[in-house]
Amino acid sequence: MTTLADPVPGGRPGDVERATALSGELAGRGVHGVVLAYVDTAGIARVKTVPTARLPSAAAWGVGMSPVFDTFLADDSVVATDVLGSPDGDLRLYPDLDRLVVLAGQPGWAWAPVDRITQDGDRHPGCTRTLLRRIVTEAAERHGLTFEAAIEVEWTVGQGDAPGDGFVPATTGPAYGATRQVELGDYTAELLAACAAQGIEVEQVHPEYAPGQFEISVGALDPVAAADRSVLVRQTVRAVAGRHGLRVSFAPAVVGRGVGNGGHVHLSAWRDGTNLHSGGPGRYGMTAEAESFTAGILAHLPALTAVTAPSPASYLRLRPSQWAGVFTAWGRETRETALRVVTGTAGLRDRAANLEIKPVDLAANPYLAIGSLIVAGLDGLASSAALPEETTGDPAHLGEAESAGRGVRRLPESLAGAVEEFRADVALRAALGPVLADAVIAVRLGELASVAGLDDDRVAAAYRWKY
Numbered sequence: 001m002t003t004l005a006d007p008v009p010g011g012r013p014g015d016v017e018r019a020t021a022l023s024g025e026l027a028g029r030g031v032h033g034v035v036l037a038y039v040d041t042a043g044i045a046r047v048k049t050v051p052t053a054r055l056p057s058a059a060a061w062g063v064g065m066s067p068v069f070d071t072f073l074a075d076d077s078v079v080a081t082d083v084l085g086s087p088d089g090d091l092r093l094y095p096d097l098d099r100l101v102v103l104a105g106q107p108g109w110a111w112a113p114v115d116r117i118t119q120d121g122d123r124h125p126g127c128t129r130t131l132l133r134r135i136v137t138e139a140a141e142r143h144g145l146t147f148e149a150a151i152e153v154e155w156t157v158g159q160g161d162a163p164g165d166g167f168v169p170a171t172t173g174p175a176y177g178a179t180r181q182v183e184l185g186d187y188t189a190e191l192l193a194a195c196a197a198q199g200i201e202v203e204q205v206h207p208e209y210a211p212g213q214f215e216i217s218v219g220a221l222d223p224v225a226a227a228d229r230s231v232l233v234r235q236t237v238r239a240v241a242g243r244h245g246l247r248v249s250f251a252p253a254v255v256g257r258g259v260g261n262g263g264h265v266h267l268s269a270w271r272d273g274t275n276l277h278s279g280g281p282g283r284y285g286m287t288a289e290a291e292s293f294t295a296g297i298l299a300h301l302p303a304l305t306a307v308t309a310p311s312p313a314s315y316l317r318l319r320p321s322q323w324a325g326v327f328t329a330w331g332r333e334t335r336e337t338a339l340r341v342v343t344g345t346a347g348l349r350d351r352a353a354n355l356e357i358k359p360v361d362l363a364a365n366p367y368l369a370i371g372s373l374i375v376a377g378l379d380g381l382a383s384s385a386a387l388p389e390e391t392t393g394d395p396a397h398l399g400e401a402e403s404a405g406r407g408v409r410r411l412p413e414s415l416a417g418a419v420e421e422f423r424a425d426v427a428l429r430a431a432l433g434p435v436l437a438d439a440v441i442a443v444r445l446g447e448l449a450s451v452a453g454l455d456d457d458r459v460a461a462a463y464r465w466k467y
């Protein structure tokens with residue numbers, strides 16, 4: 001389990017001793033430095049690094065970093081809110097020692113996610129990992145609920161020597177094709193080895209639909225650990241690719257048209273060790289609570305899109321009939337509804353049943369995405385929200401009248417539309433807090449301004465190698 005307590009100046013009891021022992025052990029294993037990782041509001045993974053010998057100091061006093069990154073855009077320009085985006089101030093990055101791993105794909109390096117606190121030792125309201133820790137803690141205290149989550153990672157592999165910023169797929173084979181598996185077999189074997197060495201439980205790696213596209217799925221963990229794992233998986237996918245002369249992109253769309261890279265979230269709510277998505281009297285074994293949780297997410301989805309699909313490029317991916325789930329509907333194992341109820345196979349259901357949320361991509365900050373989804377689900381649970389009728393097949397083929405009758409809506413077709421929905425969702429904004437909610441709006445509007453007037457291909461190109 002992830003440590004849910006906040007960092008404190010001087011270190012929580014035992015932290016410094018633990019970091020001291022760890023730093024000696026790491027040095028003995030040839031680790032020279034530790035990557036301190038977090039994800040900004042735009043969804044860019046940002047880092048500082050410290051020499052291994054500085055780990056005890058980092059555990060005690062943190063490592064400095066400006067709060068300005070909370071309003072950085074993907075192109076590294078800066079926007080501002082009334083409290084963020086100024087060159088003033090400093091934050092302390094505290095590594096979570098529970099999640100520190102030696103990076104198999106980057107010899108000489110270890111990695112740890114960080115929480116950010118102020119120089120006065122207070123929570124930083126812009127820290128998304130801190131927010132997710134708080135959401136999880138409150139769900140346990142107020143509702144007696146815990147969660148399991150996993151983020152699927154899809155990525156596109158390009159030839160490392162392609163000219164300029166162009167994308168030339170590194171594979172020629174068809175979707176899910178054995179050809180592709182053979183073509184990049186050395187790369188994906190080394191990726192599996194690196195994940196295993198890092199304690200990442202991989203469930204599958206396979207060639208995906210789009211040219212050069214692959215997917216890796218990993219086992220579920222508590223929400224904070226699942227978000228950490230998603231960041232680590234991407235660091236590993238990229239690092240191993242570089243060793244094979246390949247270039248990878250997790251961008252929602254690497255070209256203007258066609259199937260994009262998703263980051264589907266799998267989520268389940270649990271009470272007293274029992275999975276609420278299985279063994280209940282509701283549809284497909286859902287308990288009444290699981291149905292209401294699902295209904296809550298469904299109701300908030302248009303606003304959630306500003307969090308789960310945060311880039312202008314996200315809307316190149318979020319198109320009907322591309323398995324990205326762009327309609328506010330749910331179905332059992334339906335790949336075109338935004339929510340896919342996964343029952344699991346007979347015999348495994350009490351463990352495996354979960355909800356898959358599809359309109360999520362890897363430009364999303366994973367802490368913010370999972371946290372917002374939990375908030376939305378809990379909102380449904382608190383009001384015993386009724387889950388509408390199931391939709392089967394592709395909702396794109398429902399007529400207008402039938403869609404309206406079922407309450408099936410197309411999700412926002414642009415980031416501007418998603419921002420409007422987010423602005424109108426008082427409950428979601430309140431859960432994020434004003435500092436973070438304002439940062440989300442400012443950063444999304446900044447991204448939109450940065451691509452104003454560009455056609456789809458140029459929007460894709462602008463973000464192709466950013467994520």
Ligand code: GLU
Pocket residue numbers: 154209215259260261262263317322323324325335358
């Ligand atoms: N690539 C699809 C997406 O953008 C998902 C394909 C799948 O269901 O695995 O979400």
Ligand code: MG
Pocket residue numbers: 154208215
């Ligand atoms: Mg996939």
